[in-house]
Amino acid sequence: MSRWTLRTRLTVLYGVLFFLAGAVLLGLTYLLVQASLESQLSGSLDARAAALRAQGVPDGVLEQARRDQEALRDAALGSLLTQGGLALVGVGAAAAGLGWLVAGRALRPLHRITETAQRIAASSGRGLHERLALAGPRDEVRRLGDSFDAMLEQLDRSFDGQRRFVANASHELRTPLALNRALVELAVTRPEASADLRQLGTSLLEVNERHERLIDGLLTLADSENAVTTRSHVDLADVAARVASASMRRSLAPAPTSGDPVLIERLAQNLVDNAVRYNVPPGWVSVRTAVEGANAVLTVENTGPVVAAYEVESLFQPFRQLGDRRAGPDRGFGLGLSIVRAIAQAHGGTATATPRDDGGLIVKVSLPVGE
Known part of the structure; x- marks a missing residue:
């Protein structure tokens, strides 16, 4: 049962509770009808027996009449139990089907939340702009959906701020790196530059180039975090x-x-x-x-x-x-x-x-x- 879906478990729970309530109701009805029939048949037999004895009817005939009345009572009670049981099964099956539909409708907002979360997970955070915007009364499910939307809003702002920071910082660092490269190149290309200065300039250019490649990689990573719209x-x-x-x-x-x-x-x-x-x-x-x-x-x-x-x-x-x-x-x-x-x-x-x-x-x- 642990592998059943929540909708299945709710439907089974509805069905079991309905059958239990129906069985209790059928049992009580059976006992009440049985008591009523016994009371009525007992009084009726006693009155008829007194009248028949006054007319000189043998006791054997009276006993046979009593047995016929009891058989009729038992048949009525058996019919009540059989027909009631069949009706309970039929109505219970209908109730289980209705419970399946009701459970599906009640769980629809939860399915929507799950699907949204799966889409966001599959997109590696690019779907954080999505919102559930559940309608209806402010019940427990609505409050859950609103809390989920608030969480997405916070995450969206956080991720967007992080991407903007990386992109802006990378852009700002490009200018001083380009200026450094120009100054070093100017220094090492002067005719009066010594060999040590040229060697130092070459090393500085290599470091500068490495930093430029790092900045370029960060910019590419920040740009690629957004979904491609123009293809x-x-x-x-x-x-x-x-x-x-x-x-x-x-x-x-x-x-x-x-x-x-x-x-x-x-x-x-x-x-x-x-x-x-x-x-x-x-x-x-x-x-x-x-x-x-x-x-x-x-x-x-x-x-x-x-x-x-x-x-x-x-x-x-x-x-x-x-x-x-x-x-x-x-x-x-x-x-x-x-x-x-x-x-x-x-x-x-x-x-x-x-x-x-x-x-x-x-x-x-x-x-x-x-x-």
Whole structure:
């Protein structure tokens, strides 16, 4: 019974309670009718027996009349029990059906809350703008729906504020980084610049470039957190052909989808860059595109260090890399797969990774097929 739905349990509860109440009512009716018949038949038999004896009727005839009256009483009581039981079963079945309908109607707001929560969970927080806005009297279910809407409002403001902060901070940091780069380039290109100054300038330019790439990654991640509204035709095979080098293993079958071409190209570029960065010689990188069911699929596979299955999901978290270690200055930022998943989800798709037994990863991005 623990696997039954709440609607089923409520219907069974309604039915059982109805049958119990009906059985009690039928039993009481039976006892009352039995007592009434016995009282009436007893008085009637006594009066008739006195009258018949006065007329000289033998006692055997009187006894037979008594037995006939008792048989008639028993038949009436049996008929009452049988017909009442059948009526109880019929009305109970009708009551159970009515209980099923009533339970479904009463649970409809809860189903709506569940469906909304599932849509928001499937969209990774992009559906926080949805509201239930339940109508009707302010009963317990209405208060639950209003509380759910208030929670969504708070979460929506929090997520939106976080995205705006990342985007604004990234934009604000771009200007001083660009200015720093210009000043360092100017300093190292002067004819009187010493060798030490040029070496220092080169190191500063590398640090500055790294910071610019970090800012670019944060901006891309913030932009990809929003659902794509303007879409155009994109073939994953064409995108993969642009980002994958000729030295890689390529199997590029047509895989049409729709979305933002810039974001999808960034997705493919990140996958290929990650596969190359964590490859180990004499390894290889494989890039494949195909249509699988209702999805256009891009798969990037590489050789590399062995990855434990429990570590795979952490690779999609920002600033996290293999072994649950923080990203370091010589190991990238740990934003690559985070951006890949964010872009895939913004297009209504998924991004998953599977470790290879002999080392490396198989990263698979599935996007809805487009025309």
